[in-house]
Structures are given as C-alpha cells and as structure tokens.
Amino acid sequence: MARARGLTAARAQALVRAAGGDIQHALDEDVLARVELPPGTLRSLLKPDWSTLEADRSWIAASGVKLLPSTDTRFPTSLAATAGAPGVLFVRGDPRMLARPQIAIVGSRSPTPAGRRIAERFAMELASHGLVITSGLAQGIDGASHEGALRAGGCTIAVCATGLDRLYPTQHRDLARRIEASGAVVSEVPRAAPVLRRDFARRNRIVSALSLGTLVIEAALGSGALITAALARRQGRKVLAVPGSIGNPLARGCHQLIRGGARLVESPSQALEELQFSLKDEALVSCQQAPPAPRPLDKGYEMLLDALGFEPASIDVLTARTGWPAERLASMLLILELEGRVAPHPGGRFGRVPVDDDRQRSRHSDLRV
Numbered sequence: 001m002a003r004a005r006g007l008t009a010a011r012a013q014a015l016v017r018a019a020g021g022d023i024q025h026a027l028d029e030d031v032l033a034r035v036e037l038p039p040g041t042l043r044s045l046l047k048p049d050w051s052t053l054e055a056d057r058s059w060i061a062a063s064g065v066k067l068l069p070s071t072d073t074r075f076p077t078s079l080a081a082t083a084g085a086p087g088v089l090f091v092r093g094d095p096r097m098l099a100r101p102q103i104a105i106v107g108s109r110s111p112t113p114a115g116r117r118i119a120e121r122f123a124m125e126l127a128s129h130g131l132v133i134t135s136g137l138a139q140g141i142d143g144a145s146h147e148g149a150l151r152a153g154g155c156t157i158a159v160c161a162t163g164l165d166r167l168y169p170t171q172h173r174d175l176a177r178r179i180e181a182s183g184a185v186v187s188e189v190p191r192a193a194p195v196l197r198r199d200f201a202r203r204n205r206i207v208s209a210l211s212l213g214t215l216v217i218e219a220a221l222g223s224g225a226l227i228t229a230a231l232a233r234r235q236g237r238k239v240l241a242v243p244g245s246i247g248n249p250l251a252r253g254c255h256q257l258i259r260g261g262a263r264l265v266e267s268p269s270q271a272l273e274e275l276q277f278s279l280k281d282e283a284l285v286s287c288q289q290a291p292p293a294p295r296p297l298d299k300g301y302e303m304l305l306d307a308l309g310f311e312p313a314s315i316d317v318l319t320a321r322t323g324w325p326a327e328r329l330a331s332m333l334l335i336l337e338l339e340g341r342v343a344p345h346p347g348g349r350f351g352r353v354p355v356d357d358d359r360q361r362s363r364h365s366d367l368r369v
Contacts, residue, residue, distance in 0.1 A: 002056070002067065002069075002088045002090075002190050003044070003048070003052065003053065003056070003190055004041055004044045004045050004048070005040055005044050007037070007041050007045065007087065008087055008340075009070030009071075009086075009087035011035060011037060011041070012026070012069070012070055012071055012087050013070065013071060014035045015027065015031055015032070015035050016071055018031045018034045018035050019031045023071060027045055032045060032046070055191070055192075056190065059165065059191050063164070063165070065090050065091065065092055065164055066090070066091045066092075066095055067089075067090060067091075068088065068089045068091050068095050068098075069087065069088045070085075070088065074095050074096065074098070075089070075098075076099050076210060077099070078210060079098070079206065079209045079210055082205070082209035082235050083235075083338075083340050083341075084205050084337075084338040084339045084340050085205065085206065085209055086188035086206065089186045089187070090163070090164050090186065090187050090189075090190070091185070091186050092164055092180045092184065092185040093180040093182075093183055093185055094183065095184065097132060097155055097157055097183050097184040098157065098184060098186070098210060100132045100155070101130070101131055101132065101212055101277060102131060102132040102133070102134040102210050102211040102212060103126055103131050103132075103133060103134065103211050103212060103213055103214075103215060103271065103275065104134045104135060104210070104211040104213070104214040104215065104228065104232070105119060105122060105123055105126075105133055105134075105142075105145035105215045105217065106136065106142065106145075106204075106207065106214060106216055106217075106219075106225040106228045106229075107119065107140065107141030107142075107216055107217040107218045107225050107250075108140050108141055108217075108218040108219055108220060108223060108225070108250050109138050109139045109140035109141075110139075110140055111141050111144070111217070111218045111250065112248065112250060115141065115217055115218035115244075115250060116140070116144045117144075118218075119141045119144035119145045119217045120147060120148035120151070121268070122145075122215065122217070122242075122268050122271065123144070123145040123146070123147075123148025123149045123152070123154075123156075124148040124149070124151055124152040124154075125152070125268035125269075126149075126154075126268050126271060126272065127148065127149040127152040127153075127154025127155065127156070128152045128153075128154060129272060129277070130154075130277075131154075131212075131272075131275075132149075132154070132155045132156060132157055132183065133146065133148070133149035133154065133155070133156040133157070134156070134157040134158075134159065134207055134211050135156070135157075135158065135159070135207065136159055136161065136200075136203055136207055137158040137159070137160055137167070137168075137169075137172050137175070137176060137179075139169055139172070141218060141225070143172060146158060146179055147175070149183075150179070150182070154182075155183040156182075156183045157183050157184045157185075157186065158175075158176060158179050158183075158185045159186055159187070159203050159206045159207045159210070160176075160185060160186065160189070160203065161187070161189070161195075161199045161200040161202070161203040162187065162193070162195050163189045163190055163191050163192065163193045164185065164187050164189075164191075165191045165192065167185075168195060187203075188203075188206065200224065201227060201334055201338070204224060204228040204231055204338075205228075205231045205235075205338045207228055208229075208231045208232035208235055208237060209231075209235055211232070212237065212238065212277065213232065213238030213239065213240055213271075213274065213275050214228055214229050214232035214237060214239055214240065215241070215265070215271060216229050216241045216242070216253065216254055216257060216262070217242045217254070218242075218244065218248075218250040218251065218253075218254065219250065219253030219254055219257075220249050220252060220253050221252050221253050221256065222253075222327075223253045225253065226253050226256070226257065227331070229241075229257055229262065230331075230335055231335065231338060233261075234335065234339065238263065238274055238275060239257060239261070239262040239263065240262060240263045240264075240265045240271055240274055241254040241255075241257040241258050241262040241263070241264060242254060242264075242265060242266070243255060243258065243264055243266070300332065301332060301335070301336065303322065304318070304322065304329070304332055304333075304336070305336070305341065305342075307321040307322050308342065308350065308351070308352055310351075310352060311351070312345040312349035312350060313350065313351075314347065314348050314349045315329050315333070315350075318350075333350050337350070341353055
C-alpha cells in the first residue's frame with residue numbers, strides 16, 4: 001500500500017511470506033500480527049484512509065499511471081536490493097525500462113554552457129551504445145542529459161521528487177511527456193502530496209540505485225549531485241566525474257570526488273570502459289546481473305552512530321559530542337537516513353534504527369510500499 005507510512009519492501013515481502021505467498025491476504029490481521037511492524041505502520045494498515053485510497057485508484061485509472069509495488073516481478077532488482085529504496089513506484093511509460101542497464105548523469109542546476117554541452121554529448125553517445133540515461137528531471141545537467149538521450153533516439157528515465165500529478169519543474173513538463181513516450185517517468189511520491197525539500201534528496205538514492213554508475217558533470221561543493229555520488233558509492237556502484245578548470249567553482253565538487261576515489265573520465269568511451277559496458281547486446285544481459293554488495297560503514301559513520309547512542313539526539317548535541325561542524329553532520333545523517341540506519345524524531349532529533357540479523361542479511365533493505 002503506497003500510503004502506508006513505514007511499510008518497507010522488506011516488510012511487505014515478509015507479509016507476503018507470512019501469508020503463504022498470497023498477496024491478497026498479506027494485510028489480514030492475523031498476518032499483520034506475525035510480522036514486526038512499527039506502530040504507525042500497523043495503524044495505517046489496520047485503519048487506512050479509504051476516501052484517499054479511492055481517489056488514488058480513480059487517478060491511476062484515469063491517468064494511465066502504473067503502480068509498481070516491490071512485490072511485482074517487474075520491480076527492478078537493483079533497486080529492491082538497495083538500502084533505503086522505495087517499495088512502490090508510480091510509473092508513466094514503460095516499467096520494463098527500469099530493469100535495463102542504466103547510467104545516472106547528474107550535476108549542477110545552473111551549469112556553464114560548456115557543462116551543458118558535455119552532458120548532452122555524453123548522454124547521446126552513451127544512449128547510442130544501449131545504456132539508458134537516468135537523471136532527476138531538474139534544470140541544468142539533468143535536463144541536458146535527458147535531451148541528449150532523446151536526440152540520439154535512445155531511452156531515458158526521469159526520477160521525480162514530486163508526485164506524477166504535479167511534475168516539477170514546470171518548465172520540464174513537455175520534456176517529461178517526451179521521456180514517457182520512449183522511456184519512463186517515475187516517482188515514489190503519491191498523488192496530491194506536497195512538494196517537500198527532503199523528497200529531492202530522497203529521489204537521489206533511486207537515481208543512483210537504478211544505475212550501474214553515476215557520472216557527475218559540474219557540481220559545486222555542497223551540491224545535491226555529491227549526495228547522489230555518495231549514495232552510489234555506498235550502494236556499491238561506480239562513481240565517475242568529469243574534471244574542469246580549477247577556476248570554475250562548478251568543477252570543485254567533481255575534483256573533490258576524484259580526490260576521494262571517483263574515476264576521472266574525459267570521454268564517453270572512458271565511461272563505457274569504467275562501467276565495463278561496450279556493446280548494445282549487453283543490454284540484454286546486464287539487467288540480469290545481481291547488484292553489488294553495499295559498502296560497509298566508513299569509520300566516520302561508525303563514529304557518528306556511536307556518538308548518537310541509543311537515544312534520539314539533535315545535531316547540536318552531536319556537534320558537542322563529536323566536535324564536527326553541523327553541515328558535515330547534516331550530510332552524514334541524511335545518508336544514514338536514506339540507508340535506513342537512522343530516523344528523524346520530533347524536535348529535529350535523530351535516532352538509530354535497530355537492525356536485526358534478518359534485515360542485515362537482506363542488505364538493510366528499507367523499502368516503502
């Protein structure tokens with residue numbers, strides 16, 4: 001159920017198993033009693049808002065949007081196996097595109113003209129080799145990447161941070177329609193949901209998880225594209241970056257990534273080499289490959305979880321405990337939240353999320369349905 005807050009894909013799949021594989025009975029009260037669920041999730045499943053759900057059904061039927069739950073065989077395995085992934089996607093276009101080999105191309109919303117041309121050129125050539133170009137439909141590098149794929153006659157996927165009933169930015173609504181015709185426009189956000197800043201950050205972990213690797217083209221320090229790259233690295237995906245002039249502030253994020261281990265690429269062929277993807281025919285094979293195992297926590301994240309302890313704490317408290325600046329802590333907490341390791345609490349506090357052995361074996365999947 002798309003509006004059941006906290007019902008992750010791992011929990012949804014546990015409910016189906018508890019129902020003996022019968023999805024029709026997965027939400028029966030006796031089945032719910034056999035699966036450990038957060039209190040809020042259990043309440044929303046036992047007492048759903050039927051009027052809202054009926055409006056959702058009417059919208060889906062009228063709009064042609066497809067509802068793709070994590071229990072559907074078409075749900076991309078690379079996404080389902082990733083910590084923090086959603087358990088349901090709303091899809092305009094062809095859901096089968098989500099299982100094809102993809103490369104994420106992300107970067108500044110206000111790129112230089114040269115950066116925009118680089119994004120279009122990379123997208124055109126990579127799409128012509130059979131890779132699906134995945135990005136976030138934002139202005140700048142995202143839009144240029146989608147456009148490049150379309151100009152090459154290739155396929156592209158736009159992952160939105162808003163519901164598909166109110167695409168953002170409005171300037172890209174025509175672009176979204178063209179993407180839908182040959183690819184897919186997807187979102188985890190339900191109909192009539194407000195536009196929330198946090199959903200733009202959450203969108204990034206879908207972009208990176210769907211892809212074999214993430215390519216960053218022009219990103220300032222602190223850019224959201226760097227969050228996408230950090231998520232890709234933690235998900236076990238390749239991170240690629242295009243270098244730039246040392247006098248260009250939009251190159252500093254890419255240079256930081258390269259210093260941190262991202263692969264420097266200067267041409268689409270180098271990107272293909274780094275991804276070990278060179279033939280169109282690989283599109284028929286690569287989508288069947290199992291996703292790589294996620295990286296273990298870096299020492300800094302381990303230290304932050306230790307500092308957090310087992311009671312919710314604010315960033316101010318964590319600053320006092322660690323001596324780290326609030327900006328660094330906010331970025332790290334966002335990554336941990338998207339991985340399902342911490343959760344926000346009232347009053348701007350964060351608390352650790354207990355992870356049992358079964359969830360560890362399922363790669364800490366915290367997927368919302």
